Amino acid sequence: MGHALHKDVRERLLAETLQYVVERVPFYRGLVPSRVEGADLALTDFPLIDQKIVAQNLREFLVLDEFPDYVLTSGGTTSGGGSISFRSHQEYEAVHYCYTGHASGETPDSTKLEGFAVDIFLNANGQYWRKPAGWPHISIALEQTTHAEVIKLLIQDGLTIRERLIPALHVQGQHGAMRALTGYYVSRGFFPRDFGLRSLLLYGGHVTQVWLDRFREIWGPTATTVYGLSEFSPGNAFQCSHCNCYHFWTCWPEFLALNSDRAVVEGDARLILTSLLPFSTLQHRIRYATGDIVHLAGHCSAAGQLGFRFRGRVLSSAIAPGADDEVILSEIDLLEVAEDFSDIVRQTHAAEVNLWSDTSVPRPPFQMGYPRISLAPPIDQRNREVVVVLETTFDPSEATARATVLSERFLTNLHDRYPDLSRKLVDCGMNLKIKLNPSGGSDLRIKATA
Ligand SMILES: [Zn+2]
Numbered sequence: 390m391g392h393a394l395h396k397d398v399r400e401r402l403l404a405e406t407l408q409y410v411v412e413r414v415p416f417y418r419g420l421v422p423s424r425v426e427g428a429d430l431a432l433t434d435f436p437l438i439d440q441k442i443v444a445q446n447l448r449e450f451l452v453l454d455e456f457p458d459y460v461l462t463s464g465g466t467t468s469g470g471g472s473i474s475f476r477s478h479q480e481y482e483a484v485h486y487c488y489t490g491h492a493s494g495e496t497p498d499s500t501k502l503e504g505f506a507v508d509i510f511l512n513a514n515g516q517y518w519r520k521p522a523g524w525p526h527i528s529i530a531l532e533q534t535t536h537a538e539v540i541k542l543l544i545q546d547g548l549t550i551r552e553r554l555i556p557a558l559h560v561q562g563q564h565g566a567m568r569a570l571t572g573y574y575v576s577r578g579f580f581p582r583d584f585g586l587r588s589l590l591l592y593g594g595h596v597t598q599v600w601l602d603r604f605r606e607i608w609g610p611t612a613t614t615v616y617g618l619s620e621f622s623p624g625n626a627f628q629c630s631h632c633n634c635y636h637f638w639t640c641w642p643e644f645l646a647l648n649s650d651r652a653v654v655e656g657d658a659r660l661i662l663t664s665l666l667p668f669s670t671l672q673h674r675i676r677y678a679t680g681d682i683v684h685l686a687g688h689c690s691a692a693g694q695l696g697f698r699f700r701g702r703v704l705s706s707a708i709a710p711g712a713d714d715e716v717i718l719s720e721i722d723l724l725e726v727a728e729d730f731s732d733i734v735r736q737t738h739a740a741e742v743n744l745w746s747d748t749s750v751p752r753p754p755f756q757m758g759y760p761r762i763s764l765a766p767p768i769d770q771r772n773r774e775v776v777v778v779l780e781t782t783f784d785p786s787e788a789t790a791r792a793t794v795l796s797e798r799f800l801t802n803l804h805d806r807y808p809d810l811s812r813k814l815v816d817c818g819m820n821l822k823i824k825l826n827p828s829g830g831s832d833l834r835i836k837a838t839a
Pocket of ligand 1: 632
């Protein structure tokens, strides 16, 4: 997927984009001096920008030669205002062409179809284009139990097209919706693994190992995952079959040190993204600091670029001070551990509410929502405390013995999973504090899609 976009092609698109924005995008007009003819602009000619700058100057980033088709909000968190993205239909068609080699309107021959894909989602960030007409891919919003039953029928029985039975072979879905659907199917005794699915693709939030294992057990295939930011769509990073890490194809990534704006090629790094023509036409952002940290996992020969993995948000990562550009602990590390604790509160996903509107449906033997936890990094050089907040299903101020057991078990599991953590905390002069809050007692930002 995406390998059609050779490095040379992407470099040309980047050069065209930079030239275009200094000519057309109000925010960049006059900001960056035009180079003499023949010399390309460089990314480093542009300032770093962030969500706040874009939100405060929304209209200055827009170039409307055509009417916008979609409006998306981000970063998709359930609290706090996000930024707005305007998208056009043509942008999505350009992305579709990049990944499939098919222009919109070119439909694969249905007499030769091996199978089709089912796409399961909720419009958590706004409505957007999903596929060209006739493409062998059916999108279903998980708004009612009837939708879950239709998806089950498609997986069990396929579709008969011109008297030829076409099986469902691929499932893709928003991570949060898929966890609720998985719970629903288990409670109904339906196991999609019995029907020969070939692939499972998940997007919208970090998928923990507990859930990767559970998805494989219940659906069959090992899931591949997508990393992306709704505010930068269409610009998702796909998991690579060669290096198993992630690469962007339809936007341009840069990786900068955690404590400076120096470009880095290894370790943990801040992720900076730049829009590329023609995947972005209405709203261009150059050197946009995503607020996310990734771990760089070396150069991938198949992709011709660095591979990376999501490491966490800057705001909720304990970062080693000084030159050691390393995340000591992030909320991703905590999530992996939190999955094992049933007395940590789970955020109830909208899909779960929809599927259990009929309260007679039994519940599965596992929790489906996203654990409600947070990490606050040290405030300054003097206060080096990393505060981990866990929301509990009980009142920790009343059940104090139970609270102590939970805190201790959580710390034990955390250190078991990350044996270097103690040493790293000591080296950085940091100490870890576990704080328990009753359900709803914390100001948490959880992705609506997660
Ligand atoms: Zn790769």
